[in-house]
Amino acid sequence: MGEEREVLGKIIQILKPMVPEDTEITPETDLATDLSIDSLKSMEILAQIEDTFDISIPINVLAEVRTVEDLATQIKKLI
Amino acid sequence: MNIFDKFDKLVQAGQKLEQEFGAFFQVVMDEILSSTEAVINGKKVILAGTNNYLGLSMDPECIEAACQATRQNGTGTTGSRMANGTFSGHVQLEKALSNFLGCSNTIVFTTGYGANLAVLSSLAGPGDIALLDADCHASIYDGCRMGGAEMFRFKHNNMEDLEKRLSRLQKRKTNILIIIEGLYSMLGDRACIREIVELKEKYGAYLLVDEAHSLGVLGENGRGLAEEAGVSDKVDFITGTFSKSLGATGGFCSSNHQQLEILRYASRPYIFTASPSPSNIASARKALEIITKRPDLRTRLWQNTNALYDRLSSLKLNLGPEPTPIIPVRFTDPHEALRVWKGLLAKGVYVNMVLPPATPDGSAFLRCSMSASHTPEQVSAIGDAFEALTAG
Structure with missing residues (x-):
């Protein structure tokens, strides 16, 4: 559980500079509709997550990702 | 709930595009006159938005x-x-x-x-x-x-x-x-x-x-x-x-x-x-x-390519990174791209318009493509049309 929270925390830290300053990011935040993350931004975010955790994220798994928590779940599987 | 409900968001996006950019989606080539000319809405236009690089579709x-x-x-x-x-x-x-x-x-x-x-x-x-x-x-x-x-x-x-x-x-x-x-x-x-x-x-x-x-x-x-x-x-x-x-x-x-x-x-x-x-x-x-x-076809294609790229560069337009037969003219505002696209068509030049999310960087493109079959006069006419619509 602790590890999951740690992953979630790191993902939120990576997302923060990519969205307007006062945007609240919670595990339930929808990446596309709440944060307006387009394909270019998403590539940048994924690259930073990959570097942070030293993993490779296949784009196949992103079809199942809607929220920040979904993303954390997928990352956790890859660590 | 019916089987088409899952397309609701797409339908809304499509309707918005139709309202704003409808003219683009309604283009029909009524008659193909040559590999570089067609009739659209009763008007003869130069085709500068095909992939007919060597003009061989009408050879x-x-x-x-x-x-x-x-x-x-x-x-x-x-x-x-x-x-x-x-x-x-x-x-x-x-x-x-x-x-x-x-x-x-x-x-x-x-x-x-x-x-x-x-x-x-x-x-x-x-x-x-x-x-x-x-x-x-x-x-x-x-x-x-x-x-x-x-x-x-x-x-x-x-x-x-x-x-x-x-x-x-x-x-x-x-x-x-x-x-x-x-x-x-x-x-x-x-x-x-x-x-x-x-x-x-x-x-x-x-x-x-x-x-x-x-x-x-x-x-x-x-x-x-x-x-x-x-x-x-x-x-x-x-x-x-x-x-x-x-x-x-x-x-x-x-x-x-x-x-x-x-x-x-x-x-x-x-x-x-x-x-x-x-x-x-x-x-x-x-x-x-x-x-x-016929290597001469490639030579002509590149002559046309370089001529249009140079002309559009001289107009300070934001182009693709290198001169090739695909020459995108990039606009940060999709509505400005639409204005120029409509203007080009009115002046007898057809190019492709590419809108986000199809563009790699969120901008809108007017995608020109050159053909070996374009005459020097046609290349000049394409450049003139862009100049008239983007000057100042």
Whole structure:
């Protein structure tokens, strides 16, 4: 559980500079509709997550990702 | 809830686009006058937004070959290559493409999209890794998805990013297939193929180059980017289409891996579709002959390309990174792109308009494409129209 929270925390830290300053990011935040993350931004975010955790994220798994928590779940599987 | 409800968001987006950009989606070519002119809404226009790089869709020899094949073999094959759909023309075209590209094996498919779908869905299977340039065509994404390989993107033409990914993925000790395009269809830029070949060799990966937009356009003999860069022997698979420089419809994959032939039994998009029509096969074969014997077409294409690129550059327009027959004029505001696009049409120039999310960077493009068939006067007229609409 602790590890999951740690992953979630790191993902939120990576997302923060990519969205307007006062945007609240919670595990339930929808990446596309709440944060307006387009394909270019998403590539940048994924690259930073990959570097942070030293993993490779296949784009196949992103079809199942809607929220920040979904993303954390997928990352956790890859660590 | 009905079966179409899942499209609600798409319908809304489509309606918004129709309201704002409807004129673009309503373009119908009423009459084709030549490979560079058509009638749209009763008005004669210069076609500067096709992929007819060598103008061969209206070449008299290609048309005659297509007519003759139709008279001899009919309008369609009515069957799969696996069943009754392999005619002598298909086999001869496969040999001609192998000879042209210097490969041992070629398979012809019904469309260019189908070629990528068929090849990638078979080659890159579960357990394999497909590593593609982020700007690759939808057919490449779809083929990889269908095959079940793990898909990874590297930043467009970014060798540092590609190497970082190869270095991480190498640890998996599995097959890695790198996929790039000779000329990217939106920005019109070349892949950094020499550097990619070096990395492919260093990490023991395979390389597939989609030469859809570069066949007939790049290289001393028009074989594409791999020929131009002198790395043909390092490329594992070449895919391409007949619907651009060859002026027909169809696609192919060529390789020096003789095992390519197994795709005829393994590839569902090859097996479960009708083979290309006799007319398409015959005109593509004729077009390939013409590409071989008429290098002057390529010379004219590049003269036209450089002339328009220079003219548009002099207008301080935001263009693609390098002069190639695909010249995107980029606008940060899609509505400004629409204003210029409408103005061009009113002045008798048709170009493609590409809107986000289809553009790689969220901007809107007016995508011009040049043909060997454009006359110097037509190239000037395209430049004049842009100047009149974008001055100041």
